[in-house]
Amino acid sequence: MSLERVVEVIERSGELPTIGAVAAEVMRLAGDPSADFGKVAAAVENDPSLAAKVLRLANSPFYGLRGEVASVERAVALLGMAQVRNIALSLSLIRDFSGSYGGETFRWDRFWEHSAGVALIAETMTRLLRLPVSGTEYAAGLLHDVGKILLGHHFPQEFGRCLDLAARRQVSLWEVEPEVFGTHHAELGGWIAERWGFPTPLRSAIRYHHEPSDAGEEHEVAAVVHLADLFAKVKQIGFGGDRVAVCFSDDPAWALLVERQPHLEDLDLARFTLQLDQEVEMARALAKLGREP
Numbered sequence: 001m002s003l004e005r006v007v008e009v010i011e012r013s014g015e016l017p018t019i020g021a022v023a024a025e026v027m028r029l030a031g032d033p034s035a036d037f038g039k040v041a042a043a044v045e046n047d048p049s050l051a052a053k054v055l056r057l058a059n060s061p062f063y064g065l066r067g068e069v070a071s072v073e074r075a076v077a078l079l080g081m082a083q084v085r086n087i088a089l090s091l092s093l094i095r096d097f098s099g100s101y102g103g104e105t106f107r108w109d110r111f112w113e114h115s116a117g118v119a120l121i122a123e124t125m126t127r128l129l130r131l132p133v134s135g136t137e138y139a140a141g142l143l144h145d146v147g148k149i150l151l152g153h154h155f156p157q158e159f160g161r162c163l164d165l166a167a168r169r170q171v172s173l174w175e176v177e178p179e180v181f182g183t184h185h186a187e188l189g190g191w192i193a194e195r196w197g198f199p200t201p202l203r204s205a206i207r208y209h210h211e212p213s214d215a216g217e218e219h220e221v222a223a224v225v226h227l228a229d230l231f232a233k234v235k236q237i238g239f240g241g242d243r244v245a246v247c248f249s250d251d252p253a254w255a256l257l258v259e260r261q262p263h264l265e266d267l268d269l270a271r272f273t274l275q276l277d278q279e280v281e282m283a284r285a286l287a288k289l290g291r292e293p
C-alpha cells in the first residue's frame with residue numbers, strides 16, 4: 001500500500017469523517033491572533049447538548065466555581081475565552097468521533113484520554129516554558145493522532161496487525177505502520193487536516209508530530225506536541241497504541257526547543273514534570289464527558 005492507495009480507499013468509502021460547527025470554527029480560527037472568539041461562544045450556545053456539558057465541566061471541582069456558572073457567557077467571563085474554547089473543542093470533537101466511526105479495533109475511550117492529555121500538556125508546556133504561543137497547541141494536541149482513527153475505521157484488520165506488531169516489538173505504531181500501509185498515521189493525519197482546511201501550523205504539527213525537525217518554519221508546535229505526546233506516555237495518560245520507554249531530556253525534540261529557546265537549559269525538569277501532573281485528571285474528565293450522549 002501507499003498513502004495514495006490509503007486515501008483512495010477512504011475517499012471511495014464515502015465515509016470521510018466530518019467535524020461539527022464549533023470544532024470547525026475553532027480550528028479555522030486557530031493561530032489567527034486577531035480571531036473573534038466571541039463567535040465560538042455563540043456557536044456553543046447554539047448547540048444545547050454541548051453547552052450543557054461545558055457548563056457541567058465549568059461547575060466541576062476543577063475550577064472551584066461550583067454552581068456559579070449558569071451560562072456560556074458567564075463561563076467565558078470567569079474562566080476566560082481560551083479556556084472555554086478548549087473545553088468546547090475537546091467535548092465537541094470527542095462527541096463527533098464517538099459514534100461508530102473508528103471501528104472496534106481500538107479502545108477509543110483511552111485514545112481520547114490520551115489526546116486530551118496531549119492537548120492540555122502541550123498548552124501548559126507552552127505557558128510554563130515561556131515558548132512563543134501560536135494558538136494551535138491545544139488543537140494540535142487533540143488531533144495529533146487523528147490518522148489512527150482513519151486507519152482503524154477503514155482498515156480494521158491491518159490496523160489491528162499494526163497494534164499487535166507494536167506490542168510484540170515494544171515500539172510505537174508509527175514505526176510499524178509503514179510496513180503494513182506504506183504510510184503512517186501522521187502522514188494520513190496531515191492529509192485529512194488539509195482536506196478539512198486547517199491552518200498551516202496546525203496541519204504541520206499533526207503531520208510532523210513524530211519528526212518535528214522536518215516541520216520547517218512551524219517546528220516549535222510540532223516539537224511541543226511531540227514532547228507532550230512523550231509526556232502523556234510517561235505519565236500513562238490514556239493509551240494511544242504505543243508501547244515505548246521514553247526519556248524526555250534525551251529526545252531530539254527537546255534539543256530542538258533548547259536551541260531556539262536557550263532559557264530552557266536551566267529548567268528543573270523534575271519540578272516541571274510535577275507541575276504537569278494535574279492535567280491527568282482533567283484529561284480523564286474531558287474524555288469521559290465528551291463520550292456521554
Ligand SMILES: [Fe+2]
Nearest residue numbers: 144145174209
Ligand atoms: Fe502519533
Ligand SMILES: [Fe+2]
Nearest residue numbers: 144145229240
Ligand atoms: Fe500520541
